[in-house]
Each structure stands twice: as structure tokens, then as C-alpha cells.
Amino acid sequence: MKNITVTVLIDTLIDITLLAFLAITAIAIIRMRNLFVIIMLFSIFSLHTAGLFVVMDAADVAFTEAAVGAGISTVLMLATLALTKNHEEKRPAHHARLPLLVVLITGGALVYGTYDIPSFGDPISPAQQHVKPRYIEHSLEETGVANTVTAVLASYRGYDTLGEVTVIFTTGIGVILLIGGRLLRRNKQEDD
Amino acid sequence: MIDIIVGHYNYWVVIFLMMAGFYTVISHGNLIKKIAGLNIFQTSVFLLYISIGYVSEGTTPIIAEGFTRYSNPLPHAMILTAIVVGVSTTALGLALVVRIKEAYGSIEEDEIHDQDKSL
Amino acid sequence: MKHNLILRVIAKYLFPVIALFAFYVQFHGDYGPGGGFQAGVILSVAFILYTLVFGLETAEQILPPHVLRILACTGVLIYAGTGVATMLMGGNFLDYNFLSLNPVEGQHIGIMLIELGVGITVSAIMLMIFFAFTGRERS
């Protein structure tokens, strides 16, 4: 029993440390003007998030976030930076009040909304009591897959994943239409 | 009081992160920085979902001997899809930024706006 | 970077390792973290590394744009086609139980097929996007 308490304590400590890092990174991103630094900080933000996902027992999501956020997104942003050759954000002429007001209202609404949200890690919250138990208890016998995330993703909610593939496909086509002038030729013979 | 803080601090920091991203999107005029802000906004929402799925003293939802308490796989599956949607939006947005730079010679919103007005 | 010998040699050795890891992630998703999407991203990273070291022209000789486009389309068709196949075999769309006489075996086949579709599409599209961004300067 004692061991469990120690583990929980360590988990909480890591959780708080990572959250603090994330908050600092987010503030730095707002205040920095050098775009290269911003992109690097975003990559760090993403990697920390992935770490946090591991702490919160979401290995699959952590894996994907590390590959996509810290990997692909960062590479694409750097590629854009190389193409636009614009490394410094312009200093705004005046400080707009409206965005700050909108953000404060939105954030306030969210804090208001957490008033009766189940506590963090609560094992008897509705989200843990409804729908989820079947995935945990029966996915192995129903789908033969030990990783329940894969079972949900590929089988129970496989149609969402078809949508996800369609989203990626749309993006690919879209990027080619927008900046892939060279890639539009289907092969060397076809004239354009 | 302590109970509320212990049970909610995670959500509150996540809300702060979301709002930091949201603020970057709506207050900054640089097109690349807006996209970075949007990414932070979305990534923080992913944190909200994973926090919802978290169970204390639980483990990753890969069924194995000796474990009985798993975190909720449904938010994980949803967020995997949402991450893909996020990177798709980023890629398209950046492609548009490249084209805008070629067409206007700038990626600052006010400079682009001025060019359009002078026509 | 084309003339840096160390980079060229290491990239050549890293390429199969990364690709192998991608295949491991692709087919081990049932038991551990991972699956088609992550595998697709990792596989595309292997090619991105290759492109960075050996140049876009060399990379496009191995994977010409029209091949990538066909691969991307094939992945989507495999995924949706699996659904159509289950429909033809009497089940609902994507009801893998009907793919085999034994439902769990059917689930295995179905999940493998769709993860394969995801992996193919994702790696092809990621590469297409990367090629589009890096090739932009020249056009």
C-alpha cells in the first residue's frame, strides 16, 4: 500500500513539473519575436506534452504527439520559414485590448465550467463508468487486440479512423494543389 | 479547499495553456506565429481530454496480467484522430502562408491588408 | 550536405533501421503502442532523412510524385474497400467479424488491413507534403 502512495506522489510531482515547464514555454512563445525561436519552443512544448501524456498513461497519444507535434509540424514550420525568409515578427503598432478581453472571458468560462467537473484521476467519474468498461473488459475477447486504444481506434470506432485518413488525404491533395506546382504533372510525358 | 485544488490544478493549468495559445492566435499579426498559437491551443485541448481519461493509480490501457485499473482508452482514440486533424490544419495553413508570401511579399497581416486596400 | 561523407554513410545505415522500426510499429500496434498512423509518419521520416542528405532529385527518382499520389489513393481505397468487403460478405460497413468464419480472426484480418491502408496513405501524404515544401523554391 505504501508503495502505491509513493508512486502517486512521484507521478504528481512529475505532472506539476511538466505543467510548469509548459506554462513557461507558452509565455515565452507569446513574448518572443524571433520566429525560429518560436518554432523551436513550440517543438519543446510538444515534446513536454508528450511526456505529460506518458505520465497520464496515454502511451499511444504520447507516441503520436512526439512524432507529429515535435516532428512533422516542426519540420513543416521550419520549411515554411526557409521559404518565407522572414525571421523576425513585426512589433505591433499598438496593444489591442479586445483579444485580451476575449481570452479572459473564455478562460473565465472554462474555470467556471470546472466547478463540478470530477476530480483529476477520479476512478468513479461518469467518463470512467459508462461505455469505457466494455472496452476494458471485453475488447480482448471481442477483437483479439490487447491494446484497447487500437481496439477502439480500429474496430469500435473504426469509422472515425476512416474519417481521419480522409482528413490526411484531403490535406495531401490540398497542399499539392496549393504549392505543389512541380508535382502536378502525373508523369514526364503529360504536357501541362 | 485543498481537495478542490488537488482535484483541479491540472485542469486550471491546461486552461491557462489553452488561453495562451488562443491569445497568440487572435492577437498576433504574423501568419506563422498565428499557426504556432493555433497548435498550442489545440495541443492544450488534447491535454484536457487526456486529463479526463486519466485514472490515478491506473496504467496504460494495454490489457496485461496483474493490472486491473486502466485509463480510459476512448479519449485516447479521439485525441489520436484530433492530432491528425491538427497537423492537417497546420500543413494547409503553412502552404497558404507560402503562397501569401509569394503573392504579397509579406507575412504580416497589417502589411497585407494595406496592400489590398491600396488597390 | 551532399558532400559530407559521414552524413552520407550514417544516413545509409540509419535508413533501414528507421524503416524496420516503422514496420515494427505498424504490425505491433495490436500489442503495444503504435499503429498505422505512427508507422506511416516514421517511414516517411526515413525518406525525409534520405532526402535531406542526398537531395530532392535523388529522392524523387526513387519515389516519383505520381507514384506517391497513387500510393496515397491506394491507402484510402484499401481502408474503405475493407468496409465494402465486409458489406459484401453480409455484415455492416467495417464489421470485420464477417471477414472470416471465426469473428476474432476476422477482427485480426480487418484491423491489419485498415492499419495497412492508414500506414500507406499517411507515409505517402507526409512525403508528398514534404516534397511540396522543399521543392517550392525551385519552381
Next chain:
Amino acid sequence: MIEQNLSLLLVVIPLLSAPVTAMLPNGRMPWLLTLTASWTCLLIAGWQLSVVIDGNVISYELGGWAPPWGIEYRIDAMNAFVALIVSAIAAITLPYALLSVEKEIPRQQTSLFYATFLLCLVGLLGIAQTGDVFNLFVFLEISSLSSYVLIAMGEQRRALTSAYQYLIMGSVGATFLLIGIGLVYVETGTLNMVDLNQRLHPILDHQTVHTGFAFIVVGIALKLALFPLHLWLPNAYKYSPSVISVFLAATATKVAVYIMLRMVFGVFSNDFVRITPTDHMFLLLGVFGVILASVAAIYQTDVKRLLAYSSIAQVSYMVLGMGLASVLGITATLVHVFNHALMKGALFMACGALVYRVGSSRFEKLDGLGRQMPWTFTAIFITGLSLVGIPGTAGFISKWYFVLAALEHQSWLIALVILLGSLLAVVYMWKIVEVMFFRPVPDSAQSVKEAPVSLLVPMWVLVIANIYFGFNTELTVNVADSAARLLGVAAYHE
């Protein structure tokens, strides 16, 4: 076997056609496949509506998993109605697209262009069919991402900035929707709409539920271009290729209206709308939207932008209908969704015809053009009458139901606003008529031919539909009424 799967095939047929289209050689082949796919969709959507029109519900379990564990397609009269509108507009737009696209889109992009069009159709139909909130989010993103691309395909460089602005606003909206879904999920543990409705019922007073609701509504409002979140819409419609203006103006905001109805009344409930200030909010935004957007339309100097502002005003009518929160109000909203799709489809097609011949939709290029392009001009004139709400046109039917709903609500003010909106519509539509018909043709102008037949026929199909549905209200009003009742909206009583 086919029949039980038809509702699903409605989405899967365009989904399968999209990658095939992307692999076809450029030219007319991609167009032909897209046309075939969309007409097949129209047939299926028609069949589907005929099944559910009497109050039946089709339930389809994707992957064979029962809801709420799996995703469910749940089609009642409202879903089928929206799916029919989307597929009908796609089916009518495509014959029109052939020449317009050949003129406005580079030949080497045609196959990918049509593939993206199909993906947009997949997204919109997927939204209309699904009974699962997260699945709805995914398909909403498919339709949004493809429309960003399609808008950016416009010829002028401002198409790029418009698409970028839409991308930022749209993604913020989608993220808000995602936050809302998450907050509702944490309180219920489910994503299925029917299940959500039942599990939300006992906890409608929770703060978390209220916040989730607010985020869902704001997120959808961004996609809906609800005043004052409409800023992305005018430029997006103006600078996109003609075909895309037609398709998006006639379908995208309509589907967003459907999402709003489904979420607000289907997932939450009519009681929830009444115990919270939601209905008053909708009424307030609707009133301001109708008046301010109509006034803004009057000051435009470009037909496409004028029509875009008019669209914002018409969407505000639909929001007014939701704010009335009664069977009659929802019926009016749904009837107007249908009729407005017909009107804006025809009007943007006429704009496309002008762009096809003159190359611009700005007023100074259109002087006296009405006499040179009489068929296009007459189409604009008749549809304009419908937009105003003259008896004998489809527009009259929607305005009639809006006024009835307002009077049932005993709100004279709202009835007055609806009439004022019609008056303002007379003013801005008259501006187009004046420029095109009463101004002399400039001497320097070259003579302009009437638009080609393949542009005129789809346009006139919609014009005639505007008149036909002004007399035959059986389809629209019956379906809308049955849909509104299924949504669980009790008749209004104080």
C-alpha cells in the same frame, strides 16, 4: 443487402470516388466521375427521405457495434432532408461546373480539384448522416479543410488571404467545438447523441454542462457565420471560384444550421434552451444579424459580396427561428434552409455566368449587361423576388412561416424585423437590377454574348424550383414539420 446499407453508401460512394478521381488523368474524366457519384448520392438521398418521411428512423451500426460503444448512423426526417439538400445542390452544380471550371481552374489541376470537391461533399453528407458527436467533428473537419483549399483556388491573390482567414476562424471554431464535446463527455461518458440526450437530462443544471454547451454553440456559430462571427464569410464567397461559391453558399452554412439544431435541440433539449437565456440570445443575435447584414449588403459594390452579406442576413433568420424554440419556429428554419439553398444556388450561378463572360462581378463592369444576357438577368430577377419573399415564390413560404412563428410567440417586434429584412432585401436586390438593366451600356464595352447553355440550364432548374416550391409546399413544409416534431420541440405555450 443493398437496401440496409444504402444510408451508409450515401457517404461511402463519394468517399471511394475521391481517390479514384485523384488518380484519373486531367480533362473531362474526373468531372464525369464526380457527376456520376453526386447523382447516385441524390438518388440514395431521395430514397432515404421517402423512408423516413413518415416519422421512421433508420439506425445503422457502423462496424456492427451497438451504440454507444460504436458509431451509429441515425437518420430521421431532418437528417434525410439536409442530406437531400446537399446532394441535390451538388448534383445540379456539377453540370454547371464543367465549363466554369475549365475557364477558372488550370487544366493540370482538374482531377485534384474534383477530388477535393468530392471530399467536401463527403464531409457535408457525413455530418448530415451521423448520430455521434465526435464523428460529426471529424466529418466537419473534412468538409472544412477541403473548403479552405477550394476557396484558395480562386484566381485573385486575395483568395489566399480569404482562405487563410477562414482557416484560422474555422479551426478556432472546431477547437471550441472539441472543448465543448470534451466537457460534455466528462459529465456523461458517452458520445452518442441519443445517449447524450438521456444522460444529460438529470444534470442539466451542472456548470460544466453549461460551459460545454456555450463552447459548442460558439464553435458552431463560427462555422455558421452567425453575426458577429461572420467576418470570414464575405471574402471567402467573393474570391473563391464560381462553382465553389455556388456550392458552399448553398450547402455549407445550411449544414452548420443543421448542426446547431441537432446539438441545441437534439443533444441538449428544448427545456434547456428555455431555462437558460439561449433563446433570448438567439433572438437578439438574429435581430441584429438580419438588420445589420442587410444594411451592409446595400453598401456593397460587388454582386458576389452583396450576396454574401445577404447570406449572413438569411442565416440570421434561421437563428431567429431557433430562438423562437417552437415547432413552428424550427419548421420555418428548416423550410428556409431548403428555400435559401435554392435561391443562393441560383444567384451565385448567375454570378458565375457573369464572371464567365465579363471576368468580374464588380458593379462597374456590369452596366447594362442585363439586356445583353437576358436569361441570366431574368434568373437574377426572379430569384431576387424569391429572396424578398413575394407570394408565388419559395421565399414567401419561408417568410410566411417565420411570421406565423413570431406571432405565435406573440412577438410583434420579431415579425416587424422579418418584414423589415424583406424591405431591405428589395433595396439591395434593386441595386443589382438597376445596374444591370437601367444603366446604359458603356460605348467602349464590347458586346457580350449570353452565357452558354450548360450554365443556363442548371441555373434555370433552380429558378423554376424557386417558383415550384412556392406553390407546392407539401414536400418542404411536411418534412420540416415532421423533423421539428421529432426534435422534441413542444408547441409554444406561455
